[in-house]
Amino acid sequence: MRKFITLSIILLAVMAGAYYISPHLAPKTELNPLGEFYLRNSYFGEYSAGSPEVVTAILWDYRGLDTYFETAVLFMAIIGAVSIFRNMPSVSFHPHGLTSITRTGVKIVGLITFIAAATTMFHGHITPGGGFQGGSMLAVVPLLVIVAFSKKALEKAGLTKERALVIRTIGLLTIAIVAFFPLLVGGYFMQNLPVYPRELYGMLISGSLFLFNMAEFLAVGAGFTIIFLLLSNPEGGNEA
Amino acid sequence: MFELAAIFLLCAVALSYLIVTETDLLKAIAYSGVFGGLILLTLYVLMAPDVILAYVAISVGLSTGLMVFVVSKTTRHEVV
Numbered sequence: 001m002r003k004f005i006t007l008s009i010i011l012l013a014v015m016a017g018a019y020y021i022s023p024h025l026a027p028k029t030e031l032n033p034l035g036e037f038y039l040r041n042s043y044f045g046e047y048s049a050g051s052p053e054v055v056t057a058i059l060w061d062y063r064g065l066d067t068y069f070e071t072a073v074l075f076m077a078i079i080g081a082v083s084i085f086r087n088m089p090s091v092s093f094h095p096h097g098l099t100s101i102t103r104t105g106v107k108i109v110g111l112i113t114f115i116a117a118a119t120t121m122f123h124g125h126i127t128p129g130g131g132f133q134g135g136s137m138l139a140v141v142p143l144l145v146i147v148a149f150s151k152k153a154l155e156k157a158g159l160t161k162e163r164a165l166v167i168r169t170i171g172l173l174t175i176a177i178v179a180f181f182p183l184l185v186g187g188y189f190m191q192n193l194p195v196y197p198r199e200l201y202g203m204l205i206s207g208s209l210f211l212f213n214m215a216e217f218l219a220v221g222a223g224f225t226i227i228f229l230l231l232s233n234p235e236g237g238n239e240a
Numbered sequence: 241m242f243e244l245a246a247i248f249l250l251c252a253v254a255l256s257y258l259i260v261t262e263t264d265l266l267k268a269i270a271y272s273g274v275f276g277g278l279i280l281l282t283l284y285v286l287m288a289p290d291v292i293l294a295y296v297a298i299s300v301g302l303s304t305g306l307m308v309f310v311v312s313k314t315t316r317h318e319v320v
Contacts, residue, residue, distance in 0.1 A: 003261060006257070007254055007257050007258075010253065010254075010257055011250060011253060011254060014250065014253050015250070018246070055290040056290075120293055128289035128290045128292075128293060129289075129290065129293050130290070132294055133290065133293035133294040133297070134293075136294055136297040136298050136301075136302060137293070137296075137297040137301075139297070139301075139302060140297055140301040140302065140305075143301065143302065143305045147305070224302060227306070228305070228306075228309070231306065231309040231310070231313075232309060
């Protein structure tokens with residue numbers, strides 16, 4: 001009962017605050033100049049990124065350096081987790097997993113999730129989505145497999161911690177190579193369009209955006225998978 | 241349409257209170273999944289599909305899963 005009184009007081013305070021503040025906030029009537037620049041230039045225009053998807057164009061082209069370091073931060077976090085768990089031996093019980101109803105469901109849902117993740121990534125430069133979004137969807141699949149089957153089933157299928165680390169490193173190396181390559185041909189760091197082709201065999205690939213999306217997809221998906229593989233180790237593994 | 245976003249956010253405020261005060265940690269994790277769903281609906285009303293695609297996987301899937309793993313390594317009930 002006391003809980004609900006506190007809750008209603010909080011809700012009333014939030015509503016009163018919103019009622020008091022909202023008239024003082026001026027509504028926006030026009031686009032700011034920077035936003036207008038991105039909208040006009042991302043596909044057409046002189047400073048084109050070759051992509052009709054403005055968000056991906058900003059993430060990997062106009063503000064590419066930000067995303068580059070963001071990926072580096074995530075990489076550092078994963079490396080930290082791996083080094084903390086480095087002495088933990090890999091043991092697993094629950095060899096049977098959950099019931100067969102759940103396991104069949106996970107097989108279907110896992111396949112659909114995988115396809116959705118790949119679609120999000122491959123269309124990242126045309127429709128909303130991209131490497132990070134697709135990669136985080138991809139990481140749900142090993143999580144489902146660990147919960148419904150077991151950690152051992154994932155490792156039996158070939159996705160061990162070491163292999164995930166290799167996939168992740170390949171993704172990060174690809175990002176670094178694609179970012180540094182324009183320097184060799186006289187461009188600037190993370191340059192997109194004149195260096196990389198806008199279209200490949202008549203398909204729009206938006207220069208380096210497609211490559212960046214693909215590499216980030218692998219890096220994020222494999223990175224989260226490493227964390228799940230480490231955390232699903234049962235407690236007390238050192239003594240066992 | 242924006243009224244809808246306001247309603248979702250108010251529910252999110254109520255849920256965040258429930259998450260903080262709940263002593264059963266698995267229930268708190270389930271609440272935070274619902275909280276993520278409400279933020280998702282708000283983002284949908286505000287027309288931000290790129291954010292939704294990342295958020296739906298992270299808030300509902302990954303962070304919930306991580307928290308369940310972490311709780312499985314401690315006790316289920318918070319000791320006050």
